[in-house]
Amino acid sequence: MSLGLIVVLLISPFAGFLINGLFGKWLKGKEKLSGWISALAVFVSFACSIIAFTSVRGGGGMSGDEGILYEWIKGESFAFNIGFHVDALTTVMLLVITGVGFIIHVYSIGYMHGDSGYTRYFAYLNLFVFAMLILVLGNNYLMMFVGWEGVGLCSYLLIGFWYEKQSATDAGKKAFIVNRIGDFGFLLGMFTLFAAFGSLDFTTIFDSADAGNFQQIFGASTLVIATLLLFVGAVGKSAQIPLYVWLPDAMEGPTPVSALIHAATMVTAGVYMIARSAVLYELAETGEVVAWIGVLTAFFAATIALAQNDIKRILAYSTVSQLGYMFVGVGVGAYASGIFHLVTHAFFKGLMFLTAGSVMHAMANELDMRKMGGLRAKMPITHWTFLVGAMAIAGVPFLSGFWSKDEILHSAWAISPVIYGIGLITAFLTAFYMFRLIFVTFYGESRVESGVASHLHESPPVMWVPLAILAIPSALIGLLLGWGGHNSWFHHFTEHVFPKAHGEASGNMLVFMGISSVVGLAGIAFAWIRYRERVPAAEPTHALHKLVANKYYIDEVYNAVIVQPIKNGSHYLLWRILDTGIIDGIVNGVAAAIRLIGGTLRRLQTGLVQAYIVSMVVGIVLFLAYYLFVR
Amino acid sequence: MGLEYYLILSALLFTTGVIGVLIRRNAIIIFMCIELMLNAANLAFVAISRHLGETTGQVFVFFVMTVAAAEVAIGLAIIVSVFKHRQTVNVDEVNSLKG
């Protein structure tokens, strides 16, 4: 594999960004051109990714010095390079990012039709792909951090894409600020690693860590602290407890953005990071923390999703929940399974977001599913593709989600049956809320408002073709890559990347598969019983439901516990007392003192020549006296 | 006569000039006092020149005289134009530079 290939792969979306970003004015009248340039840029990356993938499959790869493009920062005892690391994990990520990214770009051409910020949208989208590629291609933590921040920026820009809307800009700011907390952890983690290893290169760090050859800056718990700090970054970026609050709000952005950034790629960066740092997590034995946070998030988010009525919010909480599964996977040491779930999730969740976009497109941006119902007849393709996605996530046997989720749960059993149990309950909830969504939206009586109903239509080909294409891997990729569980093709492909999982998965896999299938189907059946014919306006109103529907009041709690104290502290302590009182006081005091001194001194400036001469003569007399009698 | 007598005379003349500059308000008389000071300096120059047997001191007196002539010409021109604008040559009435 040549360095040139990687550079082309990386530069192509950046070129798309530059073209759309710099020449957007000239492309204004030519929407289609702008969108296709952007999509083509990602397609070039996709093609390069396939080449890289075949190369890695044939035993190729890129690591260490051969991947170094140039020296970025050079110091006495350290050097940071712009360098690339390509192995099985990287290529899997590349294929997901560019493959799903390309399909979503094409879909966006139809979805964003007529938007005034059309070229801006595609510029951001290309920039995002570029940043995401840096994140997964980098051969050191610093490059990863650059990509990490880059995707954060693009996420912010795209959430607040419709900046005329107050809620959109608020959501953008919320995402940015919450992510900042995580990024701070990531930074501290990086500092810790650098202090311990004197380098940020993956290979250097992992080799030294394996050999125990590093500075014990925090004693025996150096690696524990480093990995936990890095995990704080992952918690922010991948929306886990307690920093998940930004992701549901991020749905203010255009729907394809939700599909690409907030379901398929960026939010999985944390999972990727942990999988990449697998060696460290194994040595530090902090995986269990990751797994617990993951499973709690999965369960917690799933319960919230039960009582939401906004399609995209249900999908958002579902994403948070599924990310939790991925963290369970990488936490219990089943790195391949975690990444495998990342891949399948990217397809089926991307698919579901795009179908949700298709529904919005037809329903004049309506998101409340209580105002839908019976859409199946008017939008057959959307319905079928969504059904495929929902079945995949629900764990219907032989669809992709079934394989990946089952592998994770199976591996979790070996570590902790409790994690397995919560995961299983979550799987049931997942099936239930997804099919609640389907039944309420696509089946039953139509509750669509008459004005909207008249032009209810299936989306144009540029939108439904991507849906159809995504539906295929959503259904089949699990079967193709995951057949055979822990002996599957995917595990073999990635086996050189990850350290051996510590507890060998025990028990008969078929039993686990059977249990998962039953649970998933039970969830679907339960949803069918409850929502097949029911008007959801008549939801139960007891306290528990209210609590869940209001997302456990977490936003309100955060607001009361964190935001308000900081606001008050800033307003009263920092602004009123510190800023206007002390700092302004000092500044104004200095000014007043100078004015006072100046006011006094200006009296000396009498305008009388003789007064000046007097002072001059006094000076001469004193000087002479000093010269004659003192010296 | 010893050098010191000439120098003492020179110092007294100079001081008289300084006092004149300080206490008079008529710009022309202030100018005259400046001439007095310059002359006192000249006297010291010549006295020391003689004491050291050096001609250079007298050459410097020549230069001082030229500069004094130029200075008086300019200064009086300024006084004339000030007078044209303000109808006075009293320095305490010309205080536009008061802070």
Place this chain on the structure above:
Amino acid sequence: MNAEQILFIVFGGISLVGAVSVISFRHPIYSALALIVTFFAQAGLFVLLGAHFVAAAQVIVYAGAIMVLFLFVIMLLNLGTLSASGSIVGKLKGVAIVLGLLLAAEGIYIAVNALNETAVASAQPTAAPVTTYQIGELLFSKYLLPFEVTSLILLAALIGVIVLVKRDGPDTD
């Protein structure tokens, strides 16, 4: 007491009295006349010191040209009547006299101690007067550049004076 000492006391006394008169007379015309007297007395002192050329220049340049200029301006502006009253800035008078006395004391101290300076003490005073020839030789050899610069200063003063007192506007007569 020889003739030189007598002459020194006479000329020195006249010049001191003249100088004090300059700053004491209320009317500028009297001050100007007193200044002329001082200048003449100083020319006498220069002769005593054997500086004949300087004495001549003193009479011609100071007592002649410069003093004529003073008198001319005083009469042109007719200052006598204008500044007849309150010729002394009252507030500064005391300060000025104290300062003047201090300065004079310091000057006398320097004069008395001048002979203690090695360069001055080791010198051999000559009674022979300095000739114009000697001064001219120095002026046109060692001090040629300053001499030429002097002429430039005079030229600049000439132009400056014309610019300063020139009437503005085209209605010149």
